[in-house]
Amino acid sequence: MKNQGDHMMGEELMERSAKDTGILIFHGFGGETEDVRLLAESLAACGYTVEAPLLPGHGTTRRDLADTTYFDWITSAEQAYIRISAKSNRIIAVGFSMGGLLTANLWNYGFAGIITVNTPVYYWNLKNIIKNLLSDFRGYLGKYLNAANCSPIASLVEFQKLLFLTKPMFANITSRALIIQAMDDDTVHHRSADYIYGKLCGEKSLYRVADGGHMLFRSQRGPEICGVIESFVQKIHTQK
Numbered sequence: 001m002k003n004q005g006d007h008m009m010g011e012e013l014m015e016r017s018a019k020d021t022g023i024l025i026f027h028g029f030g031g032e033t034e035d036v037r038l039l040a041e042s043l044a045a046c047g048y049t050v051e052a053p054l055l056p057g058h059g060t061t062r063r064d065l066a067d068t069t070y071f072d073w074i075t076s077a078e079q080a081y082i083r084i085s086a087k088s089n090r091i092i093a094v095g096f097s098m099g100g101l102l103t104a105n106l107w108n109y110g111f112a113g114i115i116t117v118n119t120p121v122y123y124w125n126l127k128n129i130i131k132n133l134l135s136d137f138r139g140y141l142g143k144y145l146n147a148a149n150c151s152p153i154a155s156l157v158e159f160q161k162l163l164f165l166t167k168p169m170f171a172n173i174t175s176r177a178l179i180i181q182a183m184d185d186d187t188v189h190h191r192s193a194d195y196i197y198g199k200l201c202g203e204k205s206l207y208r209v210a211d212g213g214h215m216l217f218r219s220q221r222g223p224e225i226c227g228v229i230e231s232f233v234q235k236i237h238t239q240k
Helices: 032-047 062-066 070-085 096-104 126-135 137-150 153-172 191-199 222-237
Strands: 013-015 023-025 049-052 088-094 113-117 175-180 204-209
Touching: 023 032, 023 070, 023 096, 023 222, 032 049, 032 088, 032 222, 049 070, 062 153, 070 088, 070 096, 070 153, 088 096, 088 222, 096 113, 096 153, 113 222, 153 175, 153 191, 175 222, 191 204, 204 222
Parallel strands: 023 049, 023 088, 088 113, 113 175, 175 204
Antiparallel strands: 013 049
């Protein structure tokens, strides 16, 4: 894997290892692999095979995003699974934000474990948005306006389709699961984690963190969250 200073924005992240556990990491809607780079490099440093694909339409232009559908994103996730399954006997999937919805769509592949991080079922936490605006109106107003302008209407519709189709799938998941949610997330309401936790059928745990916002791996909480995920992965890796 390339060092932080010599990569191109939005590239696919991939690292091969001798360990038989592979980690598949999906970024979120409108995002890019940089959003999960900290986790990918942390797990690769532990010796795991890691793949973090760049989803179609992401990491480039609004036009590219508008020209893709939720089916394209699911297909890309499936192709990434096929690639990593050729290198690893045991696969754990990590989904950040919308990436957690993609993970749920691959439930029938029988992951050894799944991890969702700030994955939406209910989005836009109005209370946290107002709190942010009151603390730094000019800064957060720019952020929210930029977020609204960056996502084409057609892509938002595709995201809504994906969310609608995915919600029932959480009940099919029997893999060991870890759900992570930042309580101050303004993009995804923290009730989403409770919904996912309630629907999952296998052994599961819920890890709440007080702050860090939506972009957890880019926040001050990033190393802590990586540590929690590493512990979860290690337990599965050492399982006979």
